[in-house]
Amino acid sequence: MPGGAMVAAIDGVGHGAAAATAAGIVASIVSRSDDHDVQSLMTRCHEELRGTRGAAITLAWLSFSACTMTWVALGDVEGRLLPAQRGEHRDRALRLPGGVAGHDQPTLAPETVEIHRGDVIVLATDGVDGIFADALELVGAAHEIAERIIDAHWSGTDDGLAIVLRWLLDGEQRAA
Template sequence: MEVAVITGWTHKAFPMDDASCVGEARRHAANAAADMGWGEVDAGRLALVVTELGTNLQRHAKHGRLLIAVRAQACAVEVISIDEGPGIPDIALALQDGHSSGSTPGTGLGAVRRLASEFDMHSAVPDGTVSVARVRPSAAGFAHGSAMALQIGAICLPAPYETVCGDAWAVAIHGGQTSVLVADGLGHGPDAAKASQAALGAFASAPEADVCDTVQRVHRELRTTRGAAVLALRVAMDNNTVTYSGAGNIAGRVLSGVFDKSLITQHGTAGVQIRKPQATSLELPAHALVILHSDGIATRWTVEHVRPLLQKDPTLLAAVLLRDHTRHRDDATVVVIRPRE
């Protein structure tokens, strides 16, 4: 059976405190495009997307920041815009091509939607706005992952002042099933990153294995590291079930507009001490999402808080949880999984 493993991407944050920050984000995106061998036209599209979103944040938003990630396996650069207000009262008007509240090179959010390969946004007054734009080379000719049964959105950010992330995640698609691993190395910084990357290596060596076997294998692999909290999960679309196992404080929820179930795992630290892994299964209700996040995100959020985002791009939901519930002192990862309609 063919197995496709997708190594989770990590974002770099660019606070939009002044106009120079827009240029810093644009240079980072340009370097990413060059590393992937993009042509001048596609690199220019990406530069305009970053400039438009960054300039909007710098001029009009409260606590705005751009998060940029290279999704290498999709040959894409993802640009997430997050702010804490004032919000956009009329999104339809803001998205009209050419509409802009200021003089920007591409003339507004309509240009971002036109230039990006994928674009979605959500706004609430006065909470603020989140948007996601993904840019791919025009020659790619297709949206990576469009044939996947599941849609996956994720944000993975290092702790403040760290250059590497102690969290990591990965996804494997095999047959009609999708397996996911989220790992949070103890603490943050290089040693935490070493532990979480070792967990991903153990997962990638046999991603189609039973979730309990995966947790046990990760535990053995992490014995020479400081250890990590881990959660292994499998979504089986043939019978609409979610099966999971783990140790530590990776949080999980399965929710829809009418359903909300937390995923509870054992105490312990993979690589240090855990009990024999046990698997738990539950039905995946129609239109439900699976949300996993590290303890850099507080767990006390409600379905009502994310209800308007349940049918949107799952990255937007991840962005709102990050914006409103991050602890601001640790690595933070949110992975959102939604079956395609």
Template sequence: MQQSGRPHVAFEVHESTQVGAVRRAAVQLAESLGFDEVAAGRVALVATELGTNLVRHAQRGRLLLGTVAGDEGEPSVELLSLDHGPGLGNVSNCLTDGYSTGGTPGTGLGAVRRLSNEFDLYSAVPAGTVIMARVAAGGRPAGGGAPTALPPPCAFTIGAVTLAAPGETVCGDAWAAVQDGPRAAVLVADGLGHGPQAAEAAQAAVALFETTPFGSPSAVLERAHQALRSTRGAAVAQALLDADQGHLLFAGAGNIAGRLISGVGDRSLVSQHGTVGLQIRRLQDTRYEWPAHALLVLHSDGIATRWDLSLAPGLLQHHPCVVAAWLLRDHLRGRDDATVVVLKRRGAA
């Protein structure tokens, strides 16, 4: 199973007129992915409900719109709702039809969950809420989270959020992941600067990685160093994980941050100085133990490095995409491309 990231598009949602813009963009994206009228209609309803919820109840609301491949390769539209408060005091109640704190029918979040093939929500009072809703082109909605097919044999669940720098139409960051049974390989690249030339460098690193994803991370980066010599260069990091062996191998050059997070530990992964394609020292793989319930977080320098997920109790139990969106919500620098990739064992609590 192979995954790679297209940048999300961000919409500020503070007033009702902005909800329509998000809905139209979401439907246009769905149609570009081959969604039929019924599936595109579900996307429109989810976008409308999430946007309306932000306008009525949230502070500093934002919707991110992107695409993701499902477990069986089918395209899905991904909608991420981010706000900065006041948070949901009782999430179960808020997902129950008829429940409302604002004098409305109270069907918004319950409808979103029913219409989505994948849905997750994390909220803290008064910090705010992140909601993930994914609508697939085919198949039936999950109807509240029930699986529509047996889970695939891949051992890991991956979530990511990518945003281009303000004013840019292309993103200078790129990421990719490949899974094969108990193994997973993931790479994040940040092209020097931003704009089309940065994107060229980052995509070249991804293309090289996808040819031999399960090789030694340091060897992959050495080959990328040669492949990127005709570009402006990139910061690149790769991790190779094995769920059966309980460890990961890591190598990086430049300012891609990596951390292993669990309920009892927080360990940084060490990258060396340098820029792949321009100048690096000889790279080596570093081995780290992989605790059963740990998350791997990789992010570019568009995200500030001083973050602490212990300040969001229970967040680690949620979908990696929700974790990535929470990190981006609170630690986005706002002046460069930004990418957060989060990976954990499938089914880990």
């Protein structure tokens, strides 16, 4: 997408083909969309999932020019923004309102936060213990951090997904 990137973490409810179908519907909608409004995109996903098992979804729009992230969740896909220098900025946790896309959609409250060079963004499904960020070392490549999260915090009884991104743009690109 021009000007930024949309990131989605999707977890179809349950297991098997029905869960995969629900997740596939969301992935198709997000990948074909030019919309960077996370609230309208989430509403579209919710509507298209009616009649399916549904899904837990977190969407994050990363604005390259503003060095910001606008994110929203529906269901239990954890989102964390971890500063490159712990203590420099506070860790941010995405508000999880509950609900299931396709079944019950509470009032969504997208949040926009600044992102600084070196900050790490993590999205993780409910198969990953939510304490993963408490003592996470932000060293190494993003895929190495994701592997450490899964190795240490995957429940082993549910699907486990950890998406890790490291922000590499300087704040000097921020819009005035």
